[in-house]
Amino acid sequence: MALCFMEGNEAVAWGAKIAGCRFFAGYPITPATTIYNAMLAFLPPEGGVCLQGEDEIASMGFCLGASMAGAKTMTATSGPGISLYSEHISFAIASEIPLVIVDVQRLGPSTGSATRGADGDVQFLRWGNSGGQPVIVLAPTDVADCVTLTVHAFNLAETYRCPVFVAANKEISMTKESIDLEKLPIPKVVNRKTAPEGEAYIPFAVSEGSRVPDFLPIGADRLVRQTSSTHGEDGYLTVDPSTIQRFQDRRQEKITAAVDDFTFFDELPAQNADILLITYGVTARAARTVVAKLQAAGEPVALLVLKTLWPVPEALIRQKTQGVKRVVVAEMNMGQYLHEIQRICCDRTVDFIGTMDGNLISPARIEEVLSNG
């Protein structure tokens, strides 16, 4: 056996490299900076581009231009940077621009604590765009996930032409960990579907049975139009209500209708479990310690670790909570994803374990709540 030793941010960069990332732009911010450092080491020698924007807004603008020019593109920041990304997140959603955005979450609110972890952005990532259209958010639990979920994030961005978030946490991203790279289940790399040759190109037209427009880069032989304004198939402004609604529906459905295809999760199942602990991110690790221990002692407790947070994998959650009397949600915030679980499990008790003090939620705390509910 041969192990490597790397931090989550380095692992994200390896994932990006595997996925074929050709463009990165970012603005330094703890705890995301080492992703930028790694991309700056990777991309230029192989002919790719890594830029440092004058601010987060510029970095995202560079990324949108590069992605529309055909490059697989990624950026990375933390909560304060996501705030500044907001207008361009909306643009990427509205105008179907593939992009991977890594949010290495740190303790908020506001500038908060640069070197303290939290999962305080999970609703912000979902709703931090004007118009409220859905996004895809994946949440790693460890360094191995940082590699594989980043590859998945690129694949999903390419497949659905949308921004995809990797919601990491300082506690994963700046924690170094041993990892067996050779044993990682690396997904097959997917590229965006380009428009068939020899036909007139209509930038936002979708073929029969598809919800995603075929892509051509700006600079292709056929002309490409991109716009942040409300547009129709031709990429020009439209005021036609039926076209506008059709586009809203399509952008919504292309993401929400497909969630079963990218519902990533992990579990410690138990037959006839009375209690199901649901968590995500770094908290999954404390949860696993506790649930494994309780299961070994014969306790009827199961664990579900969500790695796809948005769109909410409702089918999975319904299936896993079937027959369970009590659901417990643990997350490093004041109760955010809790609302999604409460919505789905409205007919039973949903208890909550959460803190936002910069420390990991400990196994002892989880055990106390599971045992004394």
Next chain:
Amino acid sequence: MDSLLNPQRPPVFCPGCAHDQVTKALDKALINMNLAGNQVVLVSDIGCSGLFDTFFNTHAFHGLHGRALTYATGLKMTRPELTVIVTMGDGGLGIGGAHLLSTCRRNIDLTLLVLNNFNYGMTGGQCSSTTPQEATVGSGFLNQIEKPMDVCKVAQAAGAAYTARSSAYRKNLPEAIEQAIRFNGFSLIDIWGVCPGRYTKRNKLTPASIEAQISEMPPADGPVEENQRPEYGSSYREKSAAQKAPSPPKTIEARFSAPETGRQEVMILGSAGQRIVTAGELLCLAGLTAGLRATLKNDYPITVLRGHSVSEVVLSDEEIDFTGIDSPKVVLALAQEGVNRKKSIFGTLADSARVFKAREVDLPATAADVVEVDFKALGIRPPDRALASLALMAGENRVLSVEMLKKALKTRFKGEVLEKALALVQKEMR
């Protein structure tokens, strides 16, 4: 070459709008340059200048207010062969000020046409960054107490290699635009014109008065001598080609057996300059040489040369889930700053836990087995104390063995640094 204007989408500006003149002049410049639509991308943002991309049969990228230069930069860096032309108003110029300055500093091969009509036409004629103080605009008195900026002067100061100022009504505007596009670097033309819908309803401005005002401005008519330098993209590609690709992650073969089984937690409490993080990493690498899993969490303030430095290491022969430390088996207490940061841990230590404590450090009460080390008397300088402590642990076969530590050092260091580190370990062994 034919006109690149889209006959299906003729310009829709207000009658008398200067933007009409610029549209025609830009088309003429593109015709003169023999450019086909698919060789050109027009990048625009919000405001009346944001309509430009819809009038031309070229590639188009229309985005958020003031951000056009950022999209253009991403496009040009990815497809250097494209002719990238950006239109912005004086509004976009103000809100995107940081992008203007940075684009000037970069000298990337884009052409920016500033359609300067001294107000925000689209939202009701409010003041912009170029509105004269004596003008009457939709922002009440606010423009009277702000100084307008000279776009060219600002750009020159920021390092723009090419700046020009023109009236929208000049006959040679197509040639001026062509010259700017042909310039290999960032070129900017500040084009002054009339906004009949808003600005000239309350202010007198004519082609003749524009010309008169421009004649009183400092000159800006092309290449800026002191800012001439290579274009950003070509410099970027040249530098990139000379960069060495990073080596793949180093793998460490399991070759030894660890002295202990199960989860082992070690906390290293020190201060900046004691190479605490390096020691944490060495301990993990040592674990890997025995096939152990390892996690390392570090905590230090943003002032990296002052204050506490804490490393938390977990080693285990099984997968490590929780990365926090509840009950360390070993604590290295090497500086007061680190001990103070983690005071609460000492009360919880088991009596089987071992603390190696530097002589000058005060510890909170603890049940652990405390061993005091007089590093000063041993002649071990502060930067070597963390490594020396690992050697003490290895000497007792506690968590790691001497051979694990030596292999970790050989993985991490080479040359003189390695020799010195090995010598230090050897000294501790004695």
